[in-house]
Amino acid sequence: MGTPDVEAVWRIESARIVAALxxxxxxxxxxxxxxxxxxxxxxxxxxxxxxxxxAGWLMATARRRAIDAIRRRAxxxxxxxxxxxxxxxxxxxDPDRIDDDVLALMFVSCHPVLSRETRVALTLRVVGGLSSExxxxxxxxxxxxxxxxxxxxxxxxxAARVPFELPPAGERxxxxxxxLSVLYVIFTEGSTATSGDRLLRPDVAYEAIRLAGTxxxxxxxxxxxxxxxxxxxxxxxxxxxxxxxxxxxxxxADQDRRLWDFAAIHRGLAALTRASQRGLGPYGLQAAIAAxxxxxxxxxxxxxxxxxxxxxxxxxxAPSPVxxxxxxxxxxxxxxxxxxxxxxxxxxxxxxxxxxHLVPTVRGELLTRLGRLAEARAELELAARLCANxxxxxxxxxxxxxxx
Numbered sequence: 001m002g003t004p005d006v007e008a009v010w011r012i013e014s015a016r017i018v019a020a021l022x023x024x025x026x027x028x029x030x031x032x033x034x035x036x037x038x039x040x041x042x043x044x045x046x047x048x049x050x051x052x053x054x055a056g057w058l059m060a061t062a063r064r065r066a067i068d069a070i071r072r073r074a075x076x077x078x079x080x081x082x083x084x085x086x087x088x089x090x091x092x093x094d095p096d097r098i099d100d101d102v103l104a105l106m107f108v109s110c111h112p113v114l115s116r117e118t119r120v121a122l123t124l125r126v127v128g129g130l131s132s133e134x135x136x137x138x139x140x141x142x143x144x145x146x147x148x149x150x151x152x153x154x155x156x157x158x159a160a161r162v163p164f165e166l167p168p169a170g171e172r173x174x175x176x177x178x179x180l181s182v183l184y185v186i187f188t189e190g191s192t193a194t195s196g197d198r199l200l201r202p203d204v205a206y207e208a209i210r211l212a213g214t215x216x217x218x219x220x221x222x223x224x225x226x227x228x229x230x231x232x233x234x235x236x237x238x239x240x241x242x243x244x245x246x247x248x249x250x251x252x253a254d255q256d257r258r259l260w261d262f263a264a265i266h267r268g269l270a271a272l273t274r275a276s277q278r279g280l281g282p283y284g285l286q287a288a289i290a291a292x293x294x295x296x297x298x299x300x301x302x303x304x305x306x307x308x309x310x311x312x313x314x315x316x317x318a319p320s321p322v323x324x325x326x327x328x329x330x331x332x333x334x335x336x337x338x339x340x341x342x343x344x345x346x347x348x349x350x351x352x353x354x355x356x357h358l359v360p361t362v363r364g365e366l367l368t369r370l371g372r373l374a375e376a377r378a379e380l381e382l383a384a385r386l387c388a389n390x391x392x393x394x395x396x397x398x399x400x401x402x403x404x
Contacts, residue, residue, distance in 0.1 A: 005054070006042045013055040014129030015214075017062055019101030022164045025066055028108060029154035032126050034069065038062035102127070103218045104166050106211075109153075110179045113160045118153040119182045125150050128207050138204040139189060140196050176219070180228050180283065183212050187232045191239075195388035199249045205236055216271065227275035227284030233268030234290035237261040249395050253299040265294045282318035285310055304334035321352035325362055337369040357386035361396065368403065377403040 014035065021031035038061035042054075051057035109123040120139075124130045132150065136143040167175055190205025209232045216225040241255040272291055275284040289310045296302035311327035324347055332340035344363050353359050364379030380400040387393045 006039060006046055009054040009058065010039050010042075011129045013058060015102045015105055015127045017055070017059050018126050019105040020059065021062055021066055022105065022108075023101055025070070026164065028126075028157050028162070028164060030066055030069055031062075032154065034062045034065035037065040100166055102214065104164055106179050106215060106218075107167060107172070107175060108157060108162055108164060110175075110182045111157060111160075111162050112175070112178055113156055113162065114153050115149075116182070116185065118149045118156070119178070120185055121146050121149040122153040123182050123211070124186065124207065128211060130207065134203075138201055140193075173222075176222060176224065179215065180224060183208050183215065184228060184231075184283070187212070187235075191235055192392075193389055197390045198247060199243055199389065199391040200239060202236075202239060205232070205239070208232060209236060216274075220274075223275045223278050224281045224283050226271045227281055227287050230268045230271035230275055230287035231283050231290055233264045233271060234287055234294050237264035237268065237294060243391075247391060249391050251395075252293075257297065260294070268294070280313075282314060285314040285317070289314075299333075302333070304330055308334050321347055322358070325353065325358055328366075329362060332366055332369070337366040341366045341370070355386060357383040357392075357396075359383075360386065364396075364399070368399075373403045 017038075018031050018035050021034060022028050025031055035058070038058045041061055042058060046054075106123070106127055109127055110119045114122065121135055124135050124138075125132070130138075132143050132146045136146045139146075166172060187205050187208035190201045190203070190208060193199060193201050209229070212225070212229040212232050216222075216229045219225045237260050238252075238255065240261060241250060241257065241259040243249055268287065269291060272284065272287045275281075275287065280288060289307055292303055292307055292310070307330040308327065311323060311330055315323050315327060324343060328340040328343040328347075331343060341363070344359065344366065347353060347359060348363075360379040360383040364376045364383060367373075367376035367379060377400045380396050380403070384393045384396040384400065387396060
């Protein structure tokens with residue numbers, strides 16, 4: 001087994017290994033550190049001698065590293081004895097505990113005591129198995145920043161004495177929103193990067209989909225878990241058509257829909273069906289909007305009236321300025337730009353989404369359709385100044401130039 005296989009095995013098994021170690025040591029930080037040390041050793045050892053059971057090898061090595069660390073803590077000798085005497089960790093992870101362990105790991109990594117940035121970094125590190133370098137590259141931040149967030153997160157969890165266990169059923173349902181929110185933030189960054197020179201970061205988006213699929217499998221009775229999975233799959237289905245070969249963004253109206261990933265659409269619709277069994281929540285409603293786009297042969301033939309109704313429902317259950325802005329876009333397609341412009345101007349008057357390039361982008365499009373070209377050009381130029389993504393900025397400047 002060559003070194004590339006270390007990464008593959010780690011990406012698949014990391015959550016189970018860290019979760020099992022955390023359950024037995026009672027120390028989230030120690031478990032994650034020991035698992036990372038095992039990976040470092042595998043990178044050296046596996047090219048020379050391929051293990052018959054790679055996951056078991058990583059588990060056993062991480063266990064030894066945890067024991068070494070516990071030995072150095074005189075007050076934890078009783079835990080050392082527990083670990084040393086437990087044969088279940090030697091070769092494999094107890095399959096009867098995998099589901100609960102991984103789910104508990106998700107809830108710990110997304111605990112409310114952590115900041116959003118720390119939750120994202122910790123989830124990608126300990127649940128997703130990404131390295132600090134991969135996380136830093138995905139979110140365009142320095143590696144030391146990611147490492148500091150992870151270290152701070154583990155210290156915060158330890159200081160808050162967060163137990164490694166599944167929250168009670170009632171509390172779990174309340175905190176499920178935190179887990180879903182973190183996965184959605186990860187996916188959103190992958191589907192439309194907030195900065196940098198690429199519109200898409202597919203590796204980040206697909207990691208979020210993998211984690212969302214794991215969550216939906218572990219929580220099959222939670223509609224919103226399936227709703228988020230549906231939303232991610234249906235949105236990612238358009239990735240192949242969203243940019244040209246050199247990375248330039250392609251607007252929805254200009255996309256070749258034959259390039260859409262129809263297998264992803266099928267998976268997304270199946271997840272949406274699961275989410276619909278007890279009524280749609282915020283993620284399910286967004287997935288239903290994405291499904292409406294996925295089923296339309298063109299922008300002109302899209303059921304925009306249905307999309308407007310879905311956004312109206314979404315604004316009732318999860319009101320936000322972004323929802324209102326998206327509703328304005330749908331209203332413009334269904335009823336024309338004038339009523340849509342009124343919605344956008346209300347957002348501006350209320351100072352919603354200050355500093356966002358999205359508001360002047362939409363306003364510029366609406367003013368263009370109304371023939372108010374000088375105002376439209378000013379809005380699009382403002383949007384370009386506010387936009388941190390180089391690809392999006394170039395598109396906005398191109399539109400403004402045409403209006404000149």
